[in-house]
Amino acid sequence: MTISVENTDKRGQPIMHTPPVVSPQAWETAREQLLVKEKAQTRARDALAAERRRMPWMTVEKPYVFEGTAGKASLVDLFEGRRQLIVYRAFFEPGVFGWPDHACRGCSMVADQVAHVAHLNARDTTLVFVSRAPQADIAQLKARMGWEMPWFTLTDTFDADFGVDEWHGTNVFYHDRNRVFRTYFINNRGDEQMGNTWNYLDITPLGRQEVWEDSPEGYPQTPTYKWWNWHDSYVADAAPDKKWVEVSDAGEAAFRN
Structure with missing residues (x-):
């Protein structure tokens, strides 16, 4: 698109038609008006996650095999003893732009956004990446890029069978x-917002496992905030500080609004 000189500033940049500048009172009024819509969107997102937790499940019958740092691994092995598993198909293999120094640029940006996996682990959830690159190449890439999530090598038709042979998911x-x-699958635009602990938990069958959630009867749930911890301090019998309990109780009450 050609931009005429009349529509550029002194630096030759397009002139932005910005919103009006108003008083603090007018700004707060505008914020409160938008907040109503934002809260509605939050509740709609929660309702969608609740519906997702009630989706039917599909049995996985095929005995898939992966390569990991310890050798061959089954799909069950990828769970690492936990009940839930999230698998991101990243493109790092011969033919991908940047090989062998880099994985796909989009997949690499996803990897950069992944929160510390200890928080997912504390909710009985394991996150892994899978690619067709050999483990030696994956190890070098992870070390150079500072990525710590488990990353396995695909050896069979897992990617094709689960909708991620030609695109990430x-x-x-x-x-x-x-x-x-x-239990669930998401790709395309849905994938771009993954990486956050909460977004990952919201696509799992058990959800965040907090008491405010609308989950089927019998699902595990604990008080909001109480399980949150430093990523190096998740200990089952560690009692939280009394002051923190008081603060988190107040926060939990506000969380429902």
């Missing part, structure tokens, strides 16, 4: 008494 699985179920 995130699959969610649940493990129960040696049975594995596929």
Whole structure:
């Protein structure tokens, strides 16, 4: 698109038609008006997550095999003993732009956004990345880019079977008494907002597992905030500080608004 000289500033940049500048009182009024819509969107997102937790499950029958740092691994092994598994198909393999020094630029940006996985682990959830690159290349890439999530090598048709052979995507699985179920899948625009602990938990069958959530009967739930911790301090029997309990109680009450 050609921009005429009349529509540029002294630096030759397009002139931005910015919103009006108003008084603090008028700004606060505008903020409160927008907040009504933002709260409605938050509640709609919560309702959608509640509906997601009631989606039917699909049994995974095929015995998939991956390569990890310890050798061959099954899909069950990827859970690392937890009930929930989130698998992101990242493109790092011969033919990808940047190979072998870089993974796909979009997948790399997703990896950069991943929060510390200890918070997911505390909610009985494991996050892993999978690619077709050999483990030696994955190890070098992770070390150079500072990524710490488990990253496995695909060896069979897992990616094609679960909708991520030609494009990135995130699959969610649940493990129960040696049975594995596929519970959710998200890709395209849905994938771009992943990385945050809460967004990951919201696509799992158990959700955030906090008492305010609308979940099916019998699902695990604990008080809001009480399980939150430093990523190096998740200990099951660690009692929180009394002052923190008081502050988090007040925060939990505000959380419902």
